[in-house]
Amino acid sequence: MLNGKKILLCVTGGIAVYKSAALTSKLTQAGAEVKVILSESAAKFVTPLTFQALSRSEVYTDTFDEKNPQKIAHIHLADWADLILVAPATANIIGKLANGIADTMISTTLLAAVAPVWIAPAMNVHMYQHPAVTKNIETLRGFDYEFIEPSEGYLACGYTGKGRLEEPETIVEKVSQFFRTKNWELSGKTVLITAGPTREKIDPIRFLTNHSTGKMGYAIAEEAVRMGAKVILVSGPVSLAPPKGAELIEVESAEEMYRAALEYFAKADALIGTAAVADYRPKYIQKDKMKKKEGEQALELERTKDILFELGKRKEAHQVIVGFAAETTEIEKHAIGKLARKNADLIIANDVKQKGAGFGVDTNIVTIYKKDGSKLELPLMAKTEVARRILSEVSLLLKRDDSL
Structure with a gap:
């Protein structure tokens, strides 16, 4: 149940x-994708390098150490996670969270989180029983x-009582149980997704393509897996890691994408x-490299199949x-026209000239046009969040059809 799940x-x-450290190892071995934020104090006990080696992912320690200039790390991590674990959780972090204090990488991330947050306290028995700590926990x-309640036993301070961090094996089992019993919106459904650009050969060296990176499609594939769907991803050439849990069908040309989509469409619910x-594609593909000539060179094109x-x-x-409708002018007109022509239920339209909404970025600004004539305008947000909103709309449509 942890395969492909994102745990912060x-x-x-x-x-x-x-x-x-042991918990990181066990979660990773169970198939989860684990990212770790380490507090300054925690790093005095175990180094970031240890967690990096066990999670096979970079470790975050400083709010102001932005590893990727295109992302605000603590916001990205808060959006990224399916589940957030605070283990061990000290009296200090519990108090900060209860009072809305955000002065560290961990506290700022937790206050920005929308995913479920689980806290596993570990401290001296008397600290755990202190009225302030008790009040903060209730808050x-x-x-x-x-x-995740601490267990009882011998503590590092020499006392015996309640305050031991629960064992990693028990925490992993609780996490697994959470994902087993979670109400998956797309459970039992098959979702077919096409993503990325296509390449249309001119000769053995050159081809026609576009600026698509596949980020939006891959984000939807990852979210659909987390929502319980069987995902078939038909992808053009991209530089992205395959989404865990999705069946990846790699293609290159529009014709190859059409054939793959046609093959799997009958099995798909969405x-x-x-x-x-x-x-368009070149009408004739040259067997050898086209050589430079004096003057202009014309390239004859023919239409490709309209997959949708x-x-x-x-x-x-x-x-x-x-x-999807990536447009530069008359966005609404083109989107509504596509709805009718393609027999679609939803068209996701955006103006690729808008900052933060074009190709190659991790954000998007879209409007969802619906078959019933309504529309839903979404502001600038991470593509992962856009993916969730789109899939929620798909889930509602599938539930409607199931009830008919």
């Missing part, structure tokens, strides 16, 4: 940090934070066409089709 582990300072329970498919249009003609009553 926040490690605060206490002797139990060594258990968090956080009121914020819907979940607690088709989400994010791919930037070439509208062709699949729209084959659409069954129970199927949902979602198309």
Whole structure:
């Protein structure tokens, strides 16, 4: 159940940090993708390098150490996670969270989080029983934070009592149980996604393509997996890691993408066409490299198959089709026109000239146009969040069809 799940582990300072290293290892071995934020105090017990080696991912320690200039790290991590674990959680971090204090990498990330947050306290028995700590824990329970109660036993300070961080094996089992019982919105559904650009050969060296990087389609694929769907991803050439849990079908040309999409469409409950498919291709592919000549050179083009249009003609009553419209002018007019022509249920339209909404960035600004004539305008947000909103709309449409 942990395969492909994204878990953010926040490690605060206490002797139990060594258990968090073991927890990182066990979560990773179970198939989870683990990212670690280490507090300054925690790093005095176990080094960031240890967590980096165990998680196979970079470790975050400083709010102001922005590793990627295109992302604000603590916001990105808060959006990225399916589940956030604070283990061990000291009295200090519990107090900060309960009072809305954001002065460290961990506290700022947790206050920005929308994913479920689980807190595993570890401290001296008397600290754990202190009225202030008890009050702060109750406050956080009121914020819907979940607690993994500490166990009783011999503590590092020499006392015996309640305050030991729960064992890593037990925490992993609780996390697995959470994902087993979670209500997956797309459980039992098959989602077919096209993503990335296509390449249309001119000769053995050159081809026609576009600026698509596949980021939007891959974000949707990852979110659909997390929502319980069987995901088939038909992808043009991209430089992205394959989404864990998705079946990846790699193609190059528009014709190859059409054939793959056609093959899998009959099995799909939903088709989400994010791919930037070439509208035209060279009519003749040169066997050898085209050499430079004096004067101009003309290239004769022919139309490629319109994948969304062709699949729209084959659409069954129970199927949902979602198309994308990357436009530069008359966005609404083109989007509404596509809805009708492609027999689509949703068209996701954006103005690629808008800052933060074009190709190659991790954000998007879209409007969702619906078959019933309504629309939903989304502001600038991470593509992962856009993916969630799109898939929530798809889920509602599939539930509607199931009830008919």
